[in-house]
Amino acid sequence: MSGPITKVGYIGLGTMGAGIAGNLVKAGLAVTVWNRTPAKSAGLAARGAAVAGSLEELGRSGCEAIFLNLSDGPAVHEVLLGPGGLAAHLARGTVVIDNSTIGPQEAQQIAAELRGRGIEFLDAPVSGGQAGAAQGTLSIMVGGDEAVFLRGLPLFQAIGKSITHLGPVGMGQACKACNQVAVGCNLLGVCEAAALAKKLGVDPAKLVEVLGGGGAASQQLKNYGAKIFAGDLKPGFAVKLMLKDLGIAQRAADEVALPLEGAALAEKYLRAVAEAGGAELGTQAMSRALEERGKFRFSG
Amino acid sequence: MSGPITKVGYIGLGTMGAGIAGNLVKAGLAVTVWNRTPAKSAGLAARGAAVAGSLEELGRSGCEAIFLNLSDGPAVHEVLLGPGGLAAHLARGTVVIDNSTIGPQEAQQIAAELRGRGIEFLDAPVSGGQAGAAQGTLSIMVGGDEAVFLRGLPLFQAIGKSITHLGPVGMGQACKACNQVAVGCNLLGVCEAAALAKKLGVDPAKLVEVLGGGGAASQQLKNYGAKIFAGDLKPGFAVKLMLKDLGIAQRAADEVALPLEGAALAEKYLRAVAEAGGAELGTQAMSRALEERGKFRFSG
Numbered sequence: 001m002s003g004p005i006t007k008v009g010y011i012g013l014g015t016m017g018a019g020i021a022g023n024l025v026k027a028g029l030a031v032t033v034w035n036r037t038p039a040k041s042a043g044l045a046a047r048g049a050a051v052a053g054s055l056e057e058l059g060r061s062g063c064e065a066i067f068l069n070l071s072d073g074p075a076v077h078e079v080l081l082g083p084g085g086l087a088a089h090l091a092r093g094t095v096v097i098d099n100s101t102i103g104p105q106e107a108q109q110i111a112a113e114l115r116g117r118g119i120e121f122l123d124a125p126v127s128g129g130q131a132g133a134a135q136g137t138l139s140i141m142v143g144g145d146e147a148v149f150l151r152g153l154p155l156f157q158a159i160g161k162s163i164t165h166l167g168p169v170g171m172g173q174a175c176k177a178c179n180q181v182a183v184g185c186n187l188l189g190v191c192e193a194a195a196l197a198k199k200l201g202v203d204p205a206k207l208v209e210v211l212g213g214g215g216a217a218s219q220q221l222k223n224y225g226a227k228i229f230a231g232d233l234k235p236g237f238a239v240k241l242m243l244k245d246l247g248i249a250q251r252a253a254d255e256v257a258l259p260l261e262g263a264a265l266a267e268k269y270l271r272a273v274a275e276a277g278g279a280e281l282g283t284q285a286m287s288r289a290l291e292e293r294g295k296f297r298f299s300g
Numbered sequence: 301m302s303g304p305i306t307k308v309g310y311i312g313l314g315t316m317g318a319g320i321a322g323n324l325v326k327a328g329l330a331v332t333v334w335n336r337t338p339a340k341s342a343g344l345a346a347r348g349a350a351v352a353g354s355l356e357e358l359g360r361s362g363c364e365a366i367f368l369n370l371s372d373g374p375a376v377h378e379v380l381l382g383p384g385g386l387a388a389h390l391a392r393g394t395v396v397i398d399n400s401t402i403g404p405q406e407a408q409q410i411a412a413e414l415r416g417r418g419i420e421f422l423d424a425p426v427s428g429g430q431a432g433a434a435q436g437t438l439s440i441m442v443g444g445d446e447a448v449f450l451r452g453l454p455l456f457q458a459i460g461k462s463i464t465h466l467g468p469v470g471m472g473q474a475c476k477a478c479n480q481v482a483v484g485c486n487l488l489g490v491c492e493a494a495a496l497a498k499k500l501g502v503d504p505a506k507l508v509e510v511l512g513g514g515g516a517a518s519q520q521l522k523n524y525g526a527k528i529f530a531g532d533l534k535p536g537f538a539v540k541l542m543l544k545d546l547g548i549a550q551r552a553a554d555e556v557a558l559p560l561e562g563a564a565l566a567e568k569y570l571r572a573v574a575e576a577g578g579a580e581l582g583t584q585a586m587s588r589a590l591e592e593r594g595k596f597r598f599s600g
Contacts, residue, residue: 185489
């Protein structure tokens with residue numbers, strides 16, 4: 001542990017990762033990126049990032065912290081600890097910061113394996129969607145040792161607005177799971193209210209205004225209320241990603257024998273959207289599954 | 301239709317009605333009250349309201365508008381149109397303003413019967429709870445003829461902060477039903493997230509803060525998140541009232557063949573609370589039904 005971190009790596013340049021890595025560049029850090037599909041690195045290179053040709057090259061580039069933003073726990077484990085994985089090439093004391101949403105226990109297991117090699121780990125899932133990633137206004141839920149969290153804090157401040165240290169490794173993911181449970185139920189509430197309003201002939205603009213001013217107000221209503229009535233299903237957050245997150249929450253709940261029926265209902269409707277060809281649509285497409293019950297199909 | 305309304309009546313002095321009637325007095329209107337249980341009129345009399353000895357006396361007191369705030373549609377119908385009901389004693393052109401939460405179709409039927417006697421009707425359910433009623437900061441969802449709405453508007457401004465005219469009679473109730481569907485699902489989301497957080501050991505204060513700053517934010521979280529963790533089940537809004545409102549929403553949805561599974565789930569858990577002796581508790585008691593599944597009982 002020395003001075004402030006100035007050299008960082010970023011692995012996984014999807015819509016979230018690309019935005020976050022861009023903000024690390026913007027903050028004046030020396031950023032080296034790697035992505036399984038090399039073409040995705042071009043945008044970051046144009047913004048001033050170095051591009052590593054392999055995980056080994058990234059691991060040996062002297063980065064003091066390496067971020068990951070991958071699809072699930074097995075992907076994070078494989079990139080770090082699988083054959084040819086990053087961990088073998090990292091110096092002791094390097095901090096791995098995982099922006100992926102994975103299970104709390106998966107995070108704990110990965111952290112334990114890295115610790116055996118002298119590598120630090122923070123689970124740091126985010127919320128705020130693509131816009132938050134691009135604008136550097138994410139909420140970041142961090143689990144890990146206090147000292148390691150403090151070392152990473154300036155980095156988090158470069159990519160997020162609200163940064164919370166929730167306790168030891170896994171607690172960031174635990175909080176994210178709770179967050180997505182509430183998001184799923186709130187979205188369900190918006191979709192059911194909108195479906196009823198359509199059937200009863202309530203004026204959409206007035207409904208959104210009235211509900212937004214009282215006990216029914218929610219960020220999901222603010223984000224998606226008007227879009228649902230307008231039929232605008234462009235993704236702020238894709239159905240397939242929310243399905244993944246709700247699956248993580250359900251598995252975490254299963255492990256502690258807690259049924260989450262509301263979140264399961266949200267998952268059911270989102271799965272119906274995905275099965276009708278809407279996996280890439282925004283989560284507000286749940287409204288279609290509610291209103292049309294099996295009689296819908298998304299083209300393209 | 302003449303000048304501004306200066307004389308009003310108020311029927312139904314429960315916690316909501318008493319607060320609203322008090323604000324009508326405070327606004328300088330001549331208020332006459334009537335309540336089935338006469339003792340409940342005493343507080344309003346002390347604040348300057350006249351007390352009618354019967355519905356007939358109230359009906360003949362020259363009020364230009366009469367508010368109602370009763371438990372359900374049949375109660376509103378009976379007070380207005382049952383044997384010895386108010387309508388027989390009202391002058392033509394009197395405006396009946398119903399602050400009760402009843403079904404949209406019930407409101408339409410009552411309005412039609414009153415119209416036959418030359419009496420105007422506005423459905424004007426409110427949201428904002430006991431605090432909003434007392435402080436005059438309610439949201440009021442109004443259905444009825446535009447001209448009648450405009451005649452009532454100064455009265456609404458005396459008792460509410462946000463007043464929305466949603467269209468013809470019944471539309472206020474339709475909007476309220478949608479509102480309660482969203483409230484129920486959002487509350488379910490808060491309770492499920494809190495239950496998972498407890499099981500996973502997430503710090504309560506941090507959870508409420510993090511969820512409140514992102515996509516999981518909701519008024520229900522703001523109102524009840526901390527209370528759920530503190531075990532504070534004092535009513536902001538009683539379980540029995542929410543059950544009534546969700547029943548109205550489900551019947552309205554049934555009439556248009558729309559299943560509302562999320563709202564039904566909220567209803568199921570609230571019913572479990574009521575059956576365990578918690579009907580008078582605040583709606584946040586739903587958290588107990590979720591966490592303890594049949595193994596709980598409220599005393600007193």
